[in-house]
Amino acid sequence: MTLRPVKIAPSILAFDLGNLREGLDLASRGGADQIHLDVIDGRFAPNITFGPGTVKALRPRSKMKFDTHLMIAEPRLYVDRFIEAGSDLLTFQAEVLDPEAFDYLHSRIRSMGKEMGLALKPETQLPAWAEERLSRLSALLLLTVNPGFSGQAMDVSVLPKVEKLSRLVAERGLDLDVEVDGGIDEGNVDEVAKRGGNVFVAGAGVYGRPDPARAIGELRARALAVRGGS
Ligand code: DX5
Ligand code: ZN
Numbered sequence: 001m002t003l004r005p006v007k008i009a010p011s012i013l014a015f016d017l018g019n020l021r022e023g024l025d026l027a028s029r030g031g032a033d034q035i036h037l038d039v040i041d042g043r044f045a046p047n048i049t050f051g052p053g054t055v056k057a058l059r060p061r062s063k064m065k066f067d068t069h070l071m072i073a074e075p076r077l078y079v080d081r082f083i084e085a086g087s088d089l090l091t092f093q094a095e096v097l098d099p100e101a102f103d104y105l106h107s108r109i110r111s112m113g114k115e116m117g118l119a120l121k122p123e124t125q126l127p128a129w130a131e132e133r134l135s136r137l138s139a140l141l142l143l144t145v146n147p148g149f150s151g152q153a154m155d156v157s158v159l160p161k162v163e164k165l166s167r168l169v170a171e172r173g174l175d176l177d178v179e180v181d182g183g184i185d186e187g188n189v190d191e192v193a194k195r196g197g198n199v200f201v202a203g204a205g206v207y208g209r210p211d212p213a214r215a216i217g218e219l220r221a222r223a224l225a226v227r228g229g230s
Helices: 020-029 052-061 075-085 099-111 156-172 189-194 212-226
Strands: 007-010 034-040 065-071 089-093 115-120 139-143 177-181 199-202
Touching (some): 034 052, 065 075, 075 099, 089 139, 115 177, 189 199, 199 212
Parallel strands (some): 007 034, 065 089
């Protein structure tokens, strides 16, 4: 079975929110594969972060893939604005979707040549309607913390779900990243890699370290080591 590539996605929410351009530069310097942008609207989760205007302001600064994690209650109202702002991957929470909403968002995103992801909170299982639509997704994001804040400890009870869904993706031969988000650091990235995750989001595990660029390299090395270097 071919392994999907290891990708490191620093979560800029953990950086100085008044200086996001510097956070983006640090991620680029460390060789990050994509920058993870957590959009929270104060309705889906108990925090308010930033919106399409901020994504747009950051866009000219970097060619890195913009991995936009939309923890918002009404994605249909905002999907076009995040596409126009420069998001490359738009990931929505399954908890606020139904098949019709999914199909609408997917058609908007694909018509603009962008990618769609689906996120699950720690306690959410993959709904049947989403399992039927996996081949239309580019990423399945599994939250290992409750959405809202950077700096929480990983909920390891989610790891069996990471393993189960990674296996499903591999068995079906899908071109789909399994992205794990929440509390990842140098001490547990290997455990997540063992369970089959291939995209590692890290906020505090990158920006909370004295040398964020180096922390990215360290996470990558540890994830690769588990997989025998590939
Ligand atoms: C939680 C966010 C995460 C978070 C990750 O709402 O989706 O992306 O910022 O930060 P750490 O790695 O610090 O848990
Ligand atoms: Zn996130």
